[in-house]
Amino acid sequence: MTYQAPVKDMLFVLNHLAGLPEVAALPGFEEATPDTAQAVLEESARFAGDVLAPLNHPADLEPSAWHDGAVATAPGFKQAFRQYAEAGWQGMTHPVEYGGQGLPGLIGSPCSEMLNAANLSFALCPLLTNGAIEALMTAGSPELRKRYIGPMITGQWTGTMNLTEPQAGSDLAMIRSRAQPVGDGTYRISGTKIFITYGEHDLAENIVHLVLARLPDAPEGVKGISLFLVPKFLVNEDGTLGARNDVQCVSIEHKLGIKASPTATLQFGDAGGALGYLVGQENRGLDAMFIMMNAARYAVGVQGIAIADRAYQHALAYAAERVQSRPVDGSSRDAVPIIQHPDVRRMLGTMRALTEAGRALAYVTAGHADLAHASPDGEARKRHLAVQEFLVPIVKGWCTEMSIDVASLGVQVHGGMGFIEETGAAQYYRDARILTIYEGTTAIQANDLVGRKTLRDGGAVARALLAEVRQTEEALEASAHPAASLMLAPLRRAGSALSDAVDFILANAASHPNAVFGAAVPYLLLAGTTLAGWQMARALLSSVAHRGDDPAFHDAKIATAQCYALHKLSQAPGLAAVVLGAKDYAVQP
Amino acid sequence: MTYQAPVKDMLFVLNHLAGLPEVAALPGFEEATPDTAQAVLEESARFAGDVLAPLNHPADLEPSAWHDGAVATAPGFKQAFRQYAEAGWQGMTHPVEYGGQGLPGLIGSPCSEMLNAANLSFALCPLLTNGAIEALMTAGSPELRKRYIGPMITGQWTGTMNLTEPQAGSDLAMIRSRAQPVGDGTYRISGTKIFITYGEHDLAENIVHLVLARLPDAPEGVKGISLFLVPKFLVNEDGTLGARNDVQCVSIEHKLGIKASPTATLQFGDAGGALGYLVGQENRGLDAMFIMMNAARYAVGVQGIAIADRAYQHALAYAAERVQSRPVDGSSRDAVPIIQHPDVRRMLGTMRALTEAGRALAYVTAGHADLAHASPDGEARKRHLAVQEFLVPIVKGWCTEMSIDVASLGVQVHGGMGFIEETGAAQYYRDARILTIYEGTTAIQANDLVGRKTLRDGGAVARALLAEVRQTEEALEASAHPAASLMLAPLRRAGSALSDAVDFILANAASHPNAVFGAAVPYLLLAGTTLAGWQMARALLSSVAHRGDDPAFHDAKIATAQCYALHKLSQAPGLAAVVLGAKDYAVQP
Structure with a gap:
């Protein structure tokens, strides 16, 4: 059940397929040389393999638990998150001016893959925080950026996306949460949000919720939705934490997989309204949310590759060890490790091929994103942006659909043992199943x-x-x-x-x-x-x-x-x- | 979460595709008219829908539990099994001379589908008992047949298949369990068997284990395996129960799905050897076991169709009810039930088509089996047997692989709700995953x-x-x-x-x-x-x-x-x- 990040394959893709040399030639990314990439990936691989991977299966057995409004995360998660934060991983691809390391997304992608392969439930917290940082960076006022981004980059605080409501899933037009202007530029938010990943937890001091809600008299449908920043604890001028805001976690879900990732139902405004700050313009909340969602959609595609690789490594190790039946070609009179049987080879070969192909497609997309973002040539930026935008739904849809197939093949390689939870293969099959659903279903x-x-x-x-x-x-x-x-x-x-x-x-x-x-x-x-x-x-x-x-x-x-x-x-x-x-x-x- | 057996489609397949009229023309099956078929199916549909289906999801939440060698089955299972037995369902396709109703397998197939669709975990007990009855009917001595088959047909006792050992899964050649002749025609059995479905439970008074083991000095490999009947309680001459035999359930597995079906590890012979009776000839145990396995393989294929149909019905009901988003063709300015959206229609249509196609293929196979068994013309018997034998691995392999796809689509139709265990769609996705594995993997x-x-x-x-x-x-x-x-x-x-x-x-x-x-x-x-x-x-x-x-x-x-x-x-x-x-x-x- 160990996980060894495929650093060699990752570097091959970065250097030979996804254009790391071109990215490293961009202004601002001069440090993103192949050598830096290798050093970062190796360090990330150690953290993922040594710290996060061993927590994955125990956390499935003893997942996050809700009690009286608070959520206790799985054993070891708090300490691991401290290590993650202190090593600076959360800031890897964020601007240096906010305390990040300013590395390109192309180098961030393999690190994100490792994190998710090692521990999908854990990795969701940084994934959502990244999305919140992106959204604030693009649409937040200078004051909001100044006050909130830094502590998220250091891992002191985390971020969430609050879109879904019981009647509003894929259809954001049906959102009913309300925002009432107070008159001083702030708002009082009320409503119920469901399926909020890491909506409540004990990993960080504060949680920065980004919440879609409607202003009074806002137009119906998606053109009447605004985005608000609603912190769990209010933040004083000096950045210290103040009073608890009017948002409560009323329950978490009992799910098929990613059980250690708390999926919260959040109740805003039971005591008069949660204090919120407008992000971007009134009624233009979806613009900012789409920035966040596009980053998250790509990241979920990478989760698919991650879980596929983890399932592959697990099955490969079992197949090399499990001895059963003589070979069909008569090459041995004794039973052999099942990796020698043609159908097991077919299954493992397919798992590997799908994983590596998905990885290449995703990293190539990340390369386009970096060029779209940082190329000095405006025409080139436009061209790469168009390609990136074409590829993101494919990375999200295809890599996650294939991850379910790969995880299922991983169970199959194990035979009867695959169906026993202790073996661990079944967890990937359960965990992967969310990936084609959240951040927009495959149909979306x-x-x-x-x-x-x-x-x-x-x-x-x-x-x-x-x-x-x-x-x-x-x-x-x-x-x-x-x-x-x-x-x-x-x-x-x-x-x-x-x-x-x-x-x-x-x-x-x-x-x-x-x-x-x-x-x-x-x-x-x-x-x-x-x-x-x-x-x-x-x-x-x-x-x-x-x-x-x-x-x-x-x-x-x-x-x-x-x-x-x-x-x-x-x-x-x-x-x-x-x-x-x-x-x-x-x-x- | 109700289940309504698709009796109309089943009858259509029986009458128009699978040759019920031809089967009803066979000697011994004269009563198997379309009218009888309809009456039996309707009665079976009521039992499945009213009694078994409501127990399915609660049993997943409160599955079978082991304590001190005994297994308590899920809530309601005992009473449901009594009803099942008293209504005579276990004997439906077994000979009248043993207390059965002598109906053809072609009529048994839809009833088996209903049972499994309503409650896969429950249905495994009758499924294995059927296999044991078949094996004894074919290979058992007159005394064994006389003493053991009757109580299994009435549901007083149940049956099991004991093949797998920790080192012997797909590879039966590696079986190590031992049988020592006592000298009076009986044997003392010792060894460990794993993955024994309903190897221990509280549904019936006795359990008839059919166990593969090796005699002293038996040849190596599959040609040195014999089959033994090993009852949980010894049976006196008059059919009453005697002492407890030397077989203990030491644990049951914590599984991905079919959680209410106890999967036992059985320890034979810790106190000197479990008393066993040879079934068939020495060292020819696989012949009899293959009879049992072929019946079971076909039945597992039907389980695939069953779980597919249940998943389809569940998703269909949700899609008709859940309102989300306006139609892409502009036919409504309001959000509509998602069943109107093209991709949901594609998913449901695919689920339905795969299920109905699998059903037709399986019942056609059952028709060949009946003709192979009961045709008065020897050439015809041979011809139908060959077709049946060709189709059984396809029914088992294809219908179970498709059932995983269909159950996965069922989760997808539900969107985020599909990932929440309370919804019930996830259970089918977990339950279906065993079907491509047990009774021989798809590769087998x-x-x-x-x-x-x-x-x-x-x-x-x-x-x-x-x-x-x-x-x-x-x-x-x-x-x-x-x-x-x-x-x-x-x-x-x-x-x-x-x-x-x-x-x-x-x-x-x-x-x-x-x-x-x-x-x-x-x-x-x-x-x-x-x-x-x-x-x-x-x-x-x-x-x-x-x-x-x-x-x-x-x-x-x-x-x-x-x-x-x-x-x-x-x-x-x-x-x-x-x-x-x-x-x-x-x-x-």
């Missing part, structure tokens, strides 16, 4: 991909990416390596399948919206399958080129790319068939 | 399908079934109904894909065993996808023909067949690509 991601990311620009970004896929196809064609030609045919078919799907969506969205949105999830899965496969093809080419540096590593990479091509890329035409048939075939719910 | 089923069912007869049965698929294609081609032509193309591609895979397996098994067995699971999934799709095509044709009888029912069936074609049958060529590429592509575990 898919609708975003269809609507805002494909239709709005007439398929321009989609086609630009497909043109890049074709360049990789040409490079595969030019390569003399036999693995390159094995990769070529499935990549070409997948690229062509995705291209057909894009055309279908553009042609039919206006006339047949139900068919197109009914095919949105298959379209997202097709895009993910193809674009992650494209990264594996790029990885293959890079490994062929650099094989001499580390033959064992690169040979494994070349084989993993083939495994992806056989087991996953081959499914792309079938997904396109679903999209293209959506207009003609009936659906019977 | 796939190896059986490749080795004993495809290679051994040179692909004869596979090709005979494919010829029948082509007949259905011709019927679709001949039909003027537009849905028939939509079904034709995907069915034809799937049939051709399966045909290619069969050819590949036959051509390469000897020369490339690792590649072929590494493709065994994709082959099984391809076979299931295609053959279940074939049943949906047959259903479509039948519904077109009988539409006038019940237009709403048949229109839904025709739409469901299309949904299956679009979302599942379309994936068959991709699965074939995996099989056909197995020789060329590397695998990197």
Whole structure:
């Protein structure tokens, strides 16, 4: 049940696929050299493996518990969070002026993966805090930024996102929480929020809630929602803590997984209204919340990769050890470790290939985000931003859907032992199941991909990416390596399948919206399958080129790319068939 | 959280697809008319819905508990089991001479589905008892049959299968439990058995364990294993219970799902050896155990359909009720029940289509089993037996794999509520996860399908079934109904894909065993996808023909067949690509 971060693969992706050298050439990121990246990743790997990973399974057995409004987190979480904070991890990618280290998100991504692989429940607290920092950084007033961001970066305080209400899940238009102006620039917030991750806990001195609510006479729907900062404890001018605010944790949920992460129901305003501060403009709360959500959506995609890798490592260790049955090829008269059996190899190979492909896709997206943020060239910023925005729903949707499949395969590799909770494999299967739901379900991601990311620009970004896929196809064609030609045919078919799907969506969205949105999830899965496969093809080419540096590593990479091509890329035409048939075939719910 | 058995669909499958009229024409099954079937199914539906279904979720929260060697089952289980026994359900398909009702397995299958849909944990006890009855019926001596079968049929006693040991899971060759002949025809059994479903409980007076063990000087491997009947309480000549036998339940497992079904570790022979009776011949224990296992494998496939249907019904009810977001086609300015959203329709439609396709495939298999058992024509018996044996691993493997997908979709339909245990959707996701593991993992089923069912007869049965698929294609081609032509193309591609895979397996098994067995699971999934799709095509044709009888029912069936074609049958060529590429592509575990 240990976890060893795949630092070598991570660095390979950073350096050869995701453009770390280009990012390190950006103004402000000069320190993000490959050497720095390696040092940071190795330190992060130690913390994740030594401190967080051992707490993961015990915390599932003895999860966070609510008592009388307070939440006691799982054993060891408090001390681990202290270590996390003191080592400065929370500030890694945040600006130096606020006490952060100003490293690019591209280096932050593997560290986030490690944190989540080691302990998904624990990692949610920093994940949400990051989102709150981002939102304040972008939309908060100078006073709010000054008073609240610093203590969140040091880990003294943490942050939350308060969107969901009992009647308002995916549909934020239905939010009913209220904000009453006091007259002095502050507001009194009241209402009930549910599913608030780390909405209450004992890891930090204060909790900075970012809360969506409506002003009196605000327009109906999403155009009447404002964002407020509501601290658990009020903060004095000098930054010290004052009185308890009017927000109470009335319960936490009994969940399928991530049991150590407290999911709170928060009651605001039972005693006259919680004091809140407007973030951004009135009625424009969703703008700021979307910043937070986009950061969080990408981060949840990385959680998918993380849990997939953890499940893979767990299953791999078991398969190397468990002896059962003679090999089908007659190569031994004795029973052998099950890793030698073809179907176990298929399962582990698929788990590995999906994980590595997801990782490459996500880090490539992070590279675009850094370039979109920091490139000195305005045109380049725009271009990278468009690609990043196209890829975020795919990273979120595809990497989380695949994580459920991978975690399920991990249970299967263990046979009967996989179903016993003590083994630990079942926890990943349970934990992973939230990932396709929170921060926007797969359908929400898919609708975003269809609507805002494909239709709005007439398929321009989609086609630009497909043109890049074709360049990789040409490079595969030019390569003399036999693995390159094995990769070529499935990549070409997948690229062509995705291209057909894009055309279908553009042609039919206006006339047949139900068919197109009914095919949105298959379209997202097709895009993910193809674009992650494209990264594996790029990885293959890079490994062929650099094989001499580390033959064992690169040979494994070349084989993993083939495994992806056989087991996953081959499914792309079938997904396109679903999209293209959506207009003609009936659906019977 | 109620369950309403889909009696109408079940009867449609029995009468129009699975050959109930032919079965009712067999000697001994004269009473199995469509009217009897309907009456039995309706009564079974009442029992399942009224008595068992309400116990399912509470039993998950308060599962079976071990104390000092005894197991207390979940609240209400004892009384429900009494009702089950007194109504005669356990004996439904067993011979009249032993106190059963002698109905065909074809009528037993839907009743078994209902039982499992209502309460999977409960239903495991009758499922295992059925297996024990089958094994004794086939291999037990007249004395053992006389003494043990009757009380199992009345539900006074229950039965178990004792195969697994800590070092012997899929690999029965590694069994170490010992049987020492006493000299009077009985044996003393010692050893440890794990994962014994209902190995200890309080539902019945006695438990009849069927135990695999080795005689002294037995050959190594599977050819040295014998089967023994080891009762929990010894049975006197007059059938009354005597002393407690030397078998103890030392613990039960803490599992991911089916928590109310006690999974026991049994210790045999700590006090000198448990008294056991040989079943069948010495060293031929696997022959009898395989009878039991084949019955159980089919039954587990039905469990997959059952849990899929329960998950579907649960999600459907939620989707009809939960209001969220406006429709994408602009047909309403208000938020609507989510069942109106295209992706929710896709998910529910897929769940329904997979469930109904699995049901049809399974019941068709049961029809072959009845014909194999009771046909007066020896050639016909042989032919149906071969088809049944080909289909059993597919029913087990495919229906259980799909049940995990369906249960996972069920969670997804619920959004965040799906992750909260109180909702109930998560229980199906946890419960379903055992189905691809016990009674032989999907890989074990796939190896059986490749080795004993495809290679051994040179692909004869596979090709005979494919010829029948082509007949259905011709019927679709001949039909003027537009849905028939939509079904034709995907069915034809799937049939051709399966045909290619069969050819590949036959051509390469000897020369490339690792590649072929590494493709065994994709082959099984391809076979299931295609053959279940074939049943949906047959259903479509039948519904077109009988539409006038019940237009709403048949229109839904025709739409469901299309949904299956679009979302599942379309994936068959991709699965074939995996099989056909197995020789060329590397695998990197």
